[in-house]
Amino acid sequence: MQLLNTIVAGLKEIWSHKARSLLTMLGIVLGVASLVGMSALIKGMENGMKESMVAMGGADKVLIREEDVPADQEHLADQAPGRTMYDVITLKQSAPLVRVVSPEMRVDAVVSRGDKATWPGECVGVWPAVLDMNLHTLAHGRFFSDIDEEEARAVCVIGTGIRDELFGSPEEAGREIIPLGEIIQIRGQPFTIVGMLTHYESEEERREREARAKAPQQQQAGPQRQRGWGRRNWAFWRKNNTVYMPLNTAYIRFRAAGDRDGIPDWRLSDIDIKVHDLSILEPALQQARNVMMVTHRGIEDFTFQTQENNLDQINAQIRNTRISGGTIAGISLLVGGIGIMNIMLASINERIREIGIRKAVGASAFAIFSQVLVESLAIALLGAAMGVGASYGMVKILESITPTGNAPVITPLALIVAVIFSAAVGVIAGLFPGFKAARLNPIEALRYE
Amino acid sequence: MALVELRNVSKIYHLGGEEIRALDDVTLDIDEGEFISIIGPSGSGKSTLMHILGCLDSPSHGSIRLDGTMIQSANARELAAIRNRKIGFVFQFFNLLPKLNVAQNVELPMVYSGISGRERHQRAMAALEQVGMANRSQHRPSQLSGGQQQRAAIARALVNNPRIIFADEPTGNLDTHTGEAILELFRQLSSEGRTIVLVTHDPEIAAVTPRRIEIRDGKIAEKLDLTLAGLSPRGGRVPHEVHDQEPGA
Numbered sequence: 001m002q003l004l005n006t007i008v009a010g011l012k013e014i015w016s017h018k019a020r021s022l023l024t025m026l027g028i029v030l031g032v033a034s035l036v037g038m039s040a041l042i043k044g045m046e047n048g049m050k051e052s053m054v055a056m057g058g059a060d061k062v063l064i065r066e067e068d069v070p071a072d073q074e075h076l077a078d079q080a081p082g083r084t085m086y087d088v089i090t091l092k093q094s095a096p097l098v099r100v101v102s103p104e105m106r107v108d109a110v111v112s113r114g115d116k117a118t119w120p121g122e123c124v125g126v127w128p129a130v131l132d133m134n135l136h137t138l139a140h141g142r143f144f145s146d147i148d149e150e151e152a153r154a155v156c157v158i159g160t161g162i163r164d165e166l167f168g169s170p171e172e173a174g175r176e177i178i179p180l181g182e183i184i185q186i187r188g189q190p191f192t193i194v195g196m197l198t199h200y201e202s203e204e205e206r207r208e209r210e211a212r213a214k215a216p217q218q219q220q221a222g223p224q225r226q227r228g229w230g231r232r233n234w235a236f237w238r239k240n241n242t243v244y245m246p247l248n249t250a251y252i253r254f255r256a257a258g259d260r261d262g263i264p265d266w267r268l269s270d271i272d273i274k275v276h277d278l279s280i281l282e283p284a285l286q287q288a289r290n291v292m293m294v295t296h297r298g299i300e301d302f303t304f305q306t307q308e309n310n311l312d313q314i315n316a317q318i319r320n321t322r323i324s325g326g327t328i329a330g331i332s333l334l335v336g337g338i339g340i341m342n343i344m345l346a347s348i349n350e351r352i353r354e355i356g357i358r359k360a361v362g363a364s365a366f367a368i369f370s371q372v373l374v375e376s377l378a379i380a381l382l383g384a385a386m387g388v389g390a391s392y393g394m395v396k397i398l399e400s401i402t403p404t405g406n407a408p409v410i411t412p413l414a415l416i417v418a419v420i421f422s423a424a425v426g427v428i429a430g431l432f433p434g435f436k437a438a439r440l441n442p443i444e445a446l447r448y449e
Numbered sequence: 450m451a452l453v454e455l456r457n458v459s460k461i462y463h464l465g466g467e468e469i470r471a472l473d474d475v476t477l478d479i480d481e482g483e484f485i486s487i488i489g490p491s492g493s494g495k496s497t498l499m500h501i502l503g504c505l506d507s508p509s510h511g512s513i514r515l516d517g518t519m520i521q522s523a524n525a526r527e528l529a530a531i532r533n534r535k536i537g538f539v540f541q542f543f544n545l546l547p548k549l550n551v552a553q554n555v556e557l558p559m560v561y562s563g564i565s566g567r568e569r570h571q572r573a574m575a576a577l578e579q580v581g582m583a584n585r586s587q588h589r590p591s592q593l594s595g596g597q598q599q600r601a602a603i604a605r606a607l608v609n610n611p612r613i614i615f616a617d618e619p620t621g622n623l624d625t626h627t628g629e630a631i632l633e634l635f636r637q638l639s640s641e642g643r644t645i646v647l648v649t650h651d652p653e654i655a656a657v658t659p660r661r662i663e664i665r666d667g668k669i670a671e672k673l674d675l676t677l678a679g680l681s682p683r684g685g686r687v688p689h690e691v692h693d694q695e696p697g698a
Contacts, residue, residue, distance in 0.1 A: 005560050009560075012548075013548075016548055353544070354546055356544075357544045357545075357546060357557075358546075358557070358561075359505075359529065359532075360503075360505065360532065360538050360544075361532065361533065361538070361557050361558040361561065361605065362529055362530065362532045362533020362534070362558050362561045362562065362609075363529060363533075363561045364525070364526050364529040364530070364561070365525055365526065365529070366526070367529075367561055442505050443500050443505050443506060446540070446544065
């Protein structure tokens with residue numbers, strides 16, 4: 001009952017100094033908004049990074065990378081064999097802890113059909129193992145058979161991005177085009193499309209697309225404009241703009257004729273492996289390394305890059321950003337708290353006589369203390385509430401100016417932390433003024449002019 | 450048993466190493482229902498006496514019993530509670546809170562004694578009725594004349610049914626006519642059985658009360674100053690019974 005009266009009295013006091021209270025709150029409003037906005041940005045970044053990582057093949061994918069030979073093997077550098085099918089076949093036969101081995105042979109090629117042409121995100125010769133490796137889903141048609149591989153047939157499987165470029169996207173055509181059996185040119189050579197992958201998109205792109213479908217935009221005046229892929233998530237763009245062909249096809253049609261200064265180039269551009277279980281990652285990699293040390297005659301011109309390293313990197317990056325961002329936002333909240341303390345001290349000095357009167361009619365020191373504390377807390381909490389509203393606005397602004405596809409995401413946790421933190425700031429800011437007010441001598445306070 | 454019993458009360462201040470005895474060994478009884486004035490020139494210690502009697506301050510030495518409770522050893526919280534329930538104050542400058550209306554000002558002491566909102570309002574209105582201010586309950590203090598403000602302040606002092614009311618120069622800020630009306634109100638309250646202590650430097654005002662105590666240099670004067678008494682006679686207000694205070698217990 002008494003507490004309720006105190007709260008009502010505190011709120012009335014705030015209401016009677018609207019402009020001053022509002023200005024004081026502004027510090028907390030901005031502090032909360034920057035805290036929430038910051039964490040939303042970081043969350044968006046984290047989501048984007050993790051989505052990209054999954055889009056690139058998941059956490060258990062290990063890349064075998066080409067690397068310069070170590071210093072003590074410098075004299076052997078020109079004998080380094082690079083990654084070849086010899087490695088792939090030996091790994092498959094002699095490294096039982098490795099579940100999937102996926103060789104890739106990149107082809108730099110323009111893909112065209114009629115007067116339309118595009119640079120694919122990746123145009124590679126692969127084994128069917130690539131579906132498992134890069135987490136692809138075949139939506140239409142079939143993948144390559146052993147005969148395609150054996151005979152190096154001119155067949156390909158494309159992503160929806162290539163379809164959009166060469167045949168038209170569902171949005172433009174008004175229906176989904178499935179170009180199975182159609183012929184496209186890869187570096188001038190005709191290939192038959194035998195399959196198409198499913199459409200990949202990030203959470204945000206999906207939401208955007210659904211929003212567009214719900215409220216169709218009117219046709220813009222002027223020529224059709226590409227929005228530029230800077231705004232999209234790069235990993236998804238690349239995954240959709242894939243052209244796959246059988247590995248042998250890639251070698252015989254593009255490499256055997258002399259890709260590198262007229263010499264046939266049988267080196268692979270990538271070997272990716274997946275192990276049976278992440279818990280045996282270490283021994284599996286050791287096994288793979290042993291095998292490859294044999295196939296490379298002891299020349300260590302390769303290294304393993306795990307997604308775990310990648311994930312650690314992402315997490316470390318996120319943590320660093322979070323710490324620095326949180327510190328800055330925390331400081332601005334603290335400054336807001338100092339503003340509250342300042343105003344509370346000023347307001348107490350204005351109200352010394354009032355405090356004296358209240359004490360004379362029987363207010364205890366605690367009642368005075370709690371009145372000041374409640375006022376300070378109320379300013380902080382009102383500021384926090386407004387800050388939560390402001391942070392939504394801020395995130396909208398950030399969304400429109402950030403060039404990445406990592407849309408900021410407001411998490412409930414960030415809101416709760418911000419509100420609790422500003423409440424704590426309010427209480428702490430009220431402690432000293434409250435203590436000062438409570439300790440006032442009623443006689444002197446009554447005499448105060 | 451007297452309502453208030455002061456025994457050998459002293460209040461000593463230290464100012465720059467110098468000892469100032471604001472009150473020096475004061476012994477005093479106030480009975481229930483008394484209407485008494487404490488008179489003395491400024492600096493005589495009468496304010497200190499009132500502050501100690503009113504539980505705003507604690508004595509350096511001596512004992513005080515208010516309504517059967519020893520208060521010289523009470524802590525700040527207990528003193529606040531005693532002020533709240535047993536004591537009403539009326540000040541020279543009214544001391545109403547400018548942001549609250551009259552009714553809210555009168556309710557203030559009850560807020561700190563935890564009385565429910567409805568009862569607070571009823572009792573505040575009753576108290577305002579008593580001082581003839583019921584029709585001004587929604588006004589702000591700034592919209593009232595000095596006399597009206599003082600009436601509201603008196604209503605605030607009455608509202609918690611205190612055992613004793615202290616009025617510190619209640620007419621000091623009012624013109625003669627209004628001041629007399631306020632004194633009349635006190636007399637009326639006294640006749641209703643209230644215990645009222647009037648603190649003033651003005652003998653004419655002190656003349657209203659049946660019993661007067663003069664404070665001089667921190668002590669209760671042996672006898673009332675004749676010049677003071679001589680200044681006061683006017684009409685029937687000449688004091689008939691002058692209590693000579695016996696110092697010491």
